[in-house]
Amino acid sequence: MERLVKPLPAYLVGRYQGWKATSYEENKSWYRRLADEGQRPPMMVIACCDSRVNVNEMFGAQTGDIFLHRNIANLVPPYEPDGDPHGTSAAIEYAVTVLKVAHLIVVGHSNCGGVAGCLDMCAGKMPELEEKSSFIGRWLDILRPGYERVKDMTDPDEQKRALEREAVVESLSNLIGFPFVQSAIEAEELSLHGLWFDIREGALEGYNPQAKGFEPV
Amino acid sequence: MERLVKPLPAYLVGRYQGWKATSYEENKSWYRRLADEGQRPPMMVIACCDSRVNVNEMFGAQTGDIFLHRNIANLVPPYEPDGDPHGTSAAIEYAVTVLKVAHLIVVGHSNCGGVAGCLDMCAGKMPELEEKSSFIGRWLDILRPGYERVKDMTDPDEQKRALEREAVVESLSNLIGFPFVQSAIEAEELSLHGLWFDIREGALEGYNPQAKGFEPV
Amino acid sequence: MERLVKPLPAYLVGRYQGWKATSYEENKSWYRRLADEGQRPPMMVIACCDSRVNVNEMFGAQTGDIFLHRNIANLVPPYEPDGDPHGTSAAIEYAVTVLKVAHLIVVGHSNCGGVAGCLDMCAGKMPELEEKSSFIGRWLDILRPGYERVKDMTDPDEQKRALEREAVVESLSNLIGFPFVQSAIEAEELSLHGLWFDIREGALEGYNPQAKGFEPV
Amino acid sequence: MERLVKPLPAYLVGRYQGWKATSYEENKSWYRRLADEGQRPPMMVIACCDSRVNVNEMFGAQTGDIFLHRNIANLVPPYEPDGDPHGTSAAIEYAVTVLKVAHLIVVGHSNCGGVAGCLDMCAGKMPELEEKSSFIGRWLDILRPGYERVKDMTDPDEQKRALEREAVVESLSNLIGFPFVQSAIEAEELSLHGLWFDIREGALEGYNPQAKGFEPV
Numbered sequence: 001m002e003r004l005v006k007p008l009p010a011y012l013v014g015r016y017q018g019w020k021a022t023s024y025e026e027n028k029s030w031y032r033r034l035a036d037e038g039q040r041p042p043m044m045v046i047a048c049c050d051s052r053v054n055v056n057e058m059f060g061a062q063t064g065d066i067f068l069h070r071n072i073a074n075l076v077p078p079y080e081p082d083g084d085p086h087g088t089s090a091a092i093e094y095a096v097t098v099l100k101v102a103h104l105i106v107v108g109h110s111n112c113g114g115v116a117g118c119l120d121m122c123a124g125k126m127p128e129l130e131e132k133s134s135f136i137g138r139w140l141d142i143l144r145p146g147y148e149r150v151k152d153m154t155d156p157d158e159q160k161r162a163l164e165r166e167a168v169v170e171s172l173s174n175l176i177g178f179p180f181v182q183s184a185i186e187a188e189e190l191s192l193h194g195l196w197f198d199i200r201e202g203a204l205e206g207y208n209p210q211a212k213g214f215e216p217v
Numbered sequence: 218m219e220r221l222v223k224p225l226p227a228y229l230v231g232r233y234q235g236w237k238a239t240s241y242e243e244n245k246s247w248y249r250r251l252a253d254e255g256q257r258p259p260m261m262v263i264a265c266c267d268s269r270v271n272v273n274e275m276f277g278a279q280t281g282d283i284f285l286h287r288n289i290a291n292l293v294p295p296y297e298p299d300g301d302p303h304g305t306s307a308a309i310e311y312a313v314t315v316l317k318v319a320h321l322i323v324v325g326h327s328n329c330g331g332v333a334g335c336l337d338m339c340a341g342k343m344p345e346l347e348e349k350s351s352f353i354g355r356w357l358d359i360l361r362p363g364y365e366r367v368k369d370m371t372d373p374d375e376q377k378r379a380l381e382r383e384a385v386v387e388s389l390s391n392l393i394g395f396p397f398v399q400s401a402i403e404a405e406e407l408s409l410h411g412l413w414f415d416i417r418e419g420a421l422e423g424y425n426p427q428a429k430g431f432e433p434v
Numbered sequence: 435m436e437r438l439v440k441p442l443p444a445y446l447v448g449r450y451q452g453w454k455a456t457s458y459e460e461n462k463s464w465y466r467r468l469a470d471e472g473q474r475p476p477m478m479v480i481a482c483c484d485s486r487v488n489v490n491e492m493f494g495a496q497t498g499d500i501f502l503h504r505n506i507a508n509l510v511p512p513y514e515p516d517g518d519p520h521g522t523s524a525a526i527e528y529a530v531t532v533l534k535v536a537h538l539i540v541v542g543h544s545n546c547g548g549v550a551g552c553l554d555m556c557a558g559k560m561p562e563l564e565e566k567s568s569f570i571g572r573w574l575d576i577l578r579p580g581y582e583r584v585k586d587m588t589d590p591d592e593q594k595r596a597l598e599r600e601a602v603v604e605s606l607s608n609l610i611g612f613p614f615v616q617s618a619i620e621a622e623e624l625s626l627h628g629l630w631f632d633i634r635e636g637a638l639e640g641y642n643p644q645a646k647g648f649e650p651v
Numbered sequence: 652m653e654r655l656v657k658p659l660p661a662y663l664v665g666r667y668q669g670w671k672a673t674s675y676e677e678n679k680s681w682y683r684r685l686a687d688e689g690q691r692p693p694m695m696v697i698a699c700c701d702s703r704v705n706v707n708e709m710f711g712a713q714t715g716d717i718f719l720h721r722n723i724a725n726l727v728p729p730y731e732p733d734g735d736p737h738g739t740s741a742a743i744e745y746a747v748t749v750l751k752v753a754h755l756i757v758v759g760h761s762n763c764g765g766v767a768g769c770l771d772m773c774a775g776k777m778p779e780l781e782e783k784s785s786f787i788g789r790w791l792d793i794l795r796p797g798y799e800r801v802k803d804m805t806d807p808d809e810q811k812r813a814l815e816r817e818a819v820v821e822s823l824s825n826l827i828g829f830p831f832v833q834s835a836i837e838a839e840e841l842s843l844h845g846l847w848f849d850i851r852e853g854a855l856e857g858y859n860p861q862a863k864g865f866e867p868v
Contacts, residue, residue: 001409004389004409005408005409006409007425007434008434010461011461014494014673015666015669016276016434018421022665023669025266031417031419033415034271035416045288049311051280054280058232058236065268069266070285070674081350087289090289093353094353113315134310135298136307176218185221191223193223199248208224210219240661245622249623257471260498277494318465319464319467337533401463403618405463405466406463406466408463435827436860438827438836438843439843442857447868449709450710457708459853465850468850469851473701473702474700483718485690485714485718490705492670497708498702501700505741505742511736511738515865520736521737524722526786539659547689566732569740572735572736573738574741600668610655619655625657636675640658
């Protein structure tokens with residue numbers, strides 16, 4: 001790896017040093033306590049890797065507030081304890097059984113490249129995503145049941161936004177299939193929440209399971 | 218799901234609305250442009266889900282700057298195109314082949330619960346993590362080669378910190394095994410970086426492959 | 435030009451080569467992407483040529499972050515499409531209509547030689563600046579309306595600082611007169627910001643249009 | 652302007668505060684001296700507004716080192732003391748007659764959007780740039796004599812790079828037409844330099860007037 005791994009670019013070093021001299025310094029006692037006593041976050045958030053979705057900022061989070069898993073299209077796979085590595089399932093297991101978070105929030109968003117790719121793949125427009133070797137495609141398979149629910153929509157923009165919301169609903173539905181999630185909910189030690197964020201308008205909608213739809217928060 | 222999914226707690230609604238009226242409002246034109254033209258982040262960061270590690274804040278990031286994947290112990294699994302869903306590999310594939318990020322930065326950290334669990338599991342102290350059904354255990358298997366490199370250390374604190382750094386090194390090493398990562402590096406269109414963050418001290422160390430060790434940035 | 439244009443002094447060659455071997459090398463993949471895909475800066479900054487005002491450094495900017503126009507006293511002339519060359523207006527037109535920047539920030543500063551010259555000229559103390567052939571004087575004419583607003587101040591230091599701030603306000607006011615600036619603001623695709631930087635104290639103040647004054651950021 | 656001018660986005664405030672707590676603080680005594688005694692830069696640089704060209708970084712500049720004018724395509728217009736405002740000429744006059752800089756350096760660069768626009772305009776491909784109301788077009792008129800020297804080139808990439816270099820040569824040639832530049836050179840108090848920077852490769856070339864061409868520095 002000698003010639004492959006490089007030093008951090010200078011502008012990131014500079015910004016980090018600025019952060020350390022200000023935000024860290026002002027908050028040092030809290031960092032010390034968090035290091036010494038361990039984290040104790042009230043919530044886990046599952047959001048997309050997208051660079052335009054910053055849930056810590058949007059929720060005014062303090063250091064230690066949010067146990068945050070981010071993956072492509074904020075997807076939770078079905079419960080499958082097959083002995084293979086499952087990063088998302090491991091993060092959920094850790095949050096619910098070790099950290100005992102009180103809230104588990106799935107955050108979808110507009111303009112999601114992963115969801116757009118899923119739509120194209122399921123519609124047969126991106127055969128390269130259907131190949132066994134496509135990590136993106138095999139990950140987006142998780143959203144195929146959601147696609148079935150929107151496939152007859154005719155307006156492409158509406159269909160994409162609908163599938164972005166289905167990614168949240170599908171993930172919530174898969175979450176319930178994890179026995180430790182189910183039992184934490186039944187013990188009233190955990191509640192689930194679903195959100196969808198509109199990047200352009202800064203708007204946030206919450207999933208209302210009674211209405212089977214999303215409403216402005 | 219009717220009785221399982223709940224509305225967002227009021228304090229998060231309140232903080233979100235405050236964010237929208239201030240940060241979003243000041244930066245609205247940039248959100249609009251990001252929504253209309255798509256994201257173009259210069260870097261992908263792979264960090265831990267830990268609530269005490271906020272790389273956006275530490276790097277003074279602007280919305281759109283960091284494509285961020287977070288999983289337990291900031292691990293990258295080996296390249297395995299077996300047709301199963303691999304969330305981390307999908308995120309890397311998307312960042313490198315679709316977004317064409319220039320930097321891929323793995324950020325480890327002190328006090329990592331995942332790394333501590335790996336240490337206990339490999340030392341035979343947590344048999345429940347060795348079960349086939351343990352998502353946490355099967356995910357932490359990725360770090361077993363790193364454990365081999367630190368297993369003879371006698372001071373437990375030093376050993377844990379060493380394994381936290383090995384989690385970064387192992388991930389960098391696995392990253393190089395992805396053909397699309399390899400070819401982007403060879404084309405000088407991508408560079409890799411490894412960091413380790415000390416929560417208590419706010420300190421940051423960078424991996425120096427020549428010295429095969431970490432040094433303050 | 436044979437005898438008039440000389441090679442670069444050796445100390446600048448040396449510093450450049452050091453930069454290339456370090457900063458450029460660490461960040462090479464980003465330079466390549468910027469060259470291949472073009473710039474996409476979120477902001478344009480209009481600052482003074484003064485050697486003591488480095489907005490890239492002050493804002494921790496990454497290469498590609500700031501489209502930067504610098505002229506004497508950070509002035510924006512009124513909108514005047516008369517077919518003559520207007521360098522400042524051309525830079526603004528390029529930033530707003532071609533690059534579609536989200537933020538346009540005017541940065542004034544303390545100890546501004548241009549503003550001091552304007553004050554002396556308007557007070558009749560520097561007749562040479564009033565000559566038709568004085569480029570400095572004819573450029574500083576842009577700030578005459580600002581002088582009218584401070585001319586009755588009696589403390590010379592306060593008056594100079596007031597006129598430095600008026601240079602920012604006058605520029606913002608002239609910016610709004612450009613039709614393409616106006617329409618980008620109305621579409622919420624552009625926002626204006628005014629700052630004043632104190633070189634001695636490193637302090638930064640922002641223009642608050644409601645208070646019609648500057649406040650620490 | 653009440654509803655048009657906004658506060659600075661929070662991420663810029665944060666980065667500025669980080670800079671103040673580190674770079675400024677470490678360098679405070681120099682800022683104080685620069686504020687109290689005035690600037691005394693050894694050089695003026697004329698560069699493009701392009702966000703990818705940071706001459707302060709490339710030349711390892713200290714605060715106070717470079718009096719910096721940046722405009723579209725790093726152009727110097729011909730000497731024209733007609734009583735109209737000329738921002739570039741004013742900056743040059745201030746640098747040479749007030750600050751008495753020892754070096755005046757024109758820096759061109761690859762991938763220049765302004766030069767590409769000039770090429771298209773002169774080739775009749777962008778009639779909108781030929782309109783009287785186009786600030787960009789009227790500014791790029793300065794480079795028309797340079798276009799005449801490259802118009803017969805057949806390879807479009809070579810032609811663009813040639814015109815980027817001509818922008819430097821034309822500016823140097825116009826500089827010599829300013830009487831105060833001419834007399835400062837004759838008194839051996841000022842020397843001119845021309846450079847062209849390749850963004851992709853980080854390479855720098857200097858103008859050699861004897862060879863009438865550019866050579867690596």
